[in-house]
Amino acid sequence: MSNILFINLLFSFLIGLLLYMPISRLYIILILILFIFFNIYLMMKKSTKEKLFKNIKTQDTIKHLKELIKNETKCEEVNISKDDERLDEFEKINLNSEYNIYIKNKKSSFDPDIKNYVNYILDLYSNYENKISSENAMRREVKLSKIQFVSKLRILADKFDSGKSGHTRRIGNLSKQLALDIGFNEKYSYEIGLYSPLHDIGKVLVSSNILNKPGKLNREEYEIIKKHVLYGAEILQGVDWLKIAWEIALYHHERYGGGGYPFSLIGDKIPVSARIVSIIDVYDSIRGKKVYKETVSHDEALEKMIQMQNHYKYFDPDFFDIFLKNNEKYDIIFDKN
The missing domain is CATH 1.20.58 (Methane Monooxygenase Hydroxylase; Chain G, domain 1)
Structure with missing residues (x-):
């Protein structure tokens, strides 16, 4: 009673x-x-x-439990911990919980009802913490699996890029940097960096004879290679967590001013992710070595991109301005990768 x-x-x-x-x-x-x-x-x-x-x-459970205990016992200080501590001038309150309560200079008794309630809340909180810890471990495992899966696809995509490694890795690092420079948060920029290397994954379904042709493609061959964006979207579609990768694969050859492929979209109708990767893909493609061309310098690549922008409005103008203002960063990243 x-x-x-x-x-x-x-x-x-x-x-x-x-x-x-x-x-x-x-x-x-x-x-x-x-x-x-x-x-x-x-x-x-x-x-x-x-x-x-x-x-x-x-x-905040612990904060308010401390307030409740302090109000109930009229003590100077309350400490709640899972560790079995030895604190000078503190009295330990025994509870049937993973947590221990330590009270300094209490002036009132701990009402049994309040004590039972505190014990009940701490048990709930402990179960909640254990559940969160388990869920976090599961999320980390899932995240690692996703990264490993994307990495395997990236390696596959690299093999179909004239057999040269490095292009997809550079695309990832450069695209992430551009997303950060534009002002996107760390999470979204990380996702751009993770998924942008899959931009040309559809090329695995294009004949290697066309991909590795040393000379200029004829009209028929060019129409075939343009289908790689549709193939890539088909490979990546239907998986929620690959939505950004799907956007990039399908739309990264669209032009901001129109005239790109596969849908000739204009302006903001092109997803942000694809507008970012479009700039980086052109930059890396101009600079990188291919079966039909040698490497060119950073400055030469910028000059050619500016001409493309002036004549065809290839890129999102705001994104491209930011790219040009920070161009030295991209030169360094390219050289390192």
């Missing part, structure tokens, strides 16, 4: 006795008033505790 219930029963019993005793009604009224004020005080105290309990469930 709780202390509050016992006191209320005692008050009720006393008032019942007084009603049968030859005592002034004034005294009985005074006792009744005292009884009413006592219960008002208890209700206010309960209301404060219920408010604290609500905060515990909806906000």
Whole structure:
């Protein structure tokens, strides 16, 4: 039986006795008033505790448990820890929980109901923490699997890029840097860097004779190679977490001013991810060595890209301006990869 219930029963019993005793009604009224004020005080105290309990469930659990314990015991300081610590001037409160409570200079007793409640909340919090830890471990494992899967596809894509390694790796690093320079957050920039190397994955379904042809492609061959964006989208479609990779594969040959392929989209109708990778793909393709061309310098590549932009509006103008302003970064990244 709780202390509050016992006191209320005692008050009720006393008032019942007084009603049968030859005592002034004034005294009985005074006792009744005292009884009413006592219960008002208890209700206010309960209301404060219920408010604290609500905060515990909806906000920072440990913080509000400390506040509740401090308010209940009138102590100077509360420490809650999973570790079995030896703290000077602190009294350890024993609970059936993974957590230990340490109280410094308490002035009031720890109400059993509050103690049970604290123990209950700590058990819930401990289970929640264990669940989150398990879920985080699972997320890390899934994330690692995704990275490994994308890396294998990237290696496959590299083999079909004239047999030269490095192009897809550079595309990833350069695209991530451009996304950061534009102002995208770390998460989105990381995803651009992870998935952009799959931009030409559709080339695995294009004849190697066309891909590795040393001379200029004829019209028929060019139409065949243009289909690699559709092939790439077909390979990547239907997987939610590959949506950005799918966008890049399908749209990275669209031109901001129109006239690109496969759909001749214009301006903002082209996904942001594809607009970023479009700039980087052209830059790396101009600079990199192919079966039909030798490498060119950074400055020569920029000059050619500026001409393309002036004549055909190849790139998102805002993104391209940022690329040009930070061009030295991309020269360094290209050389390192």
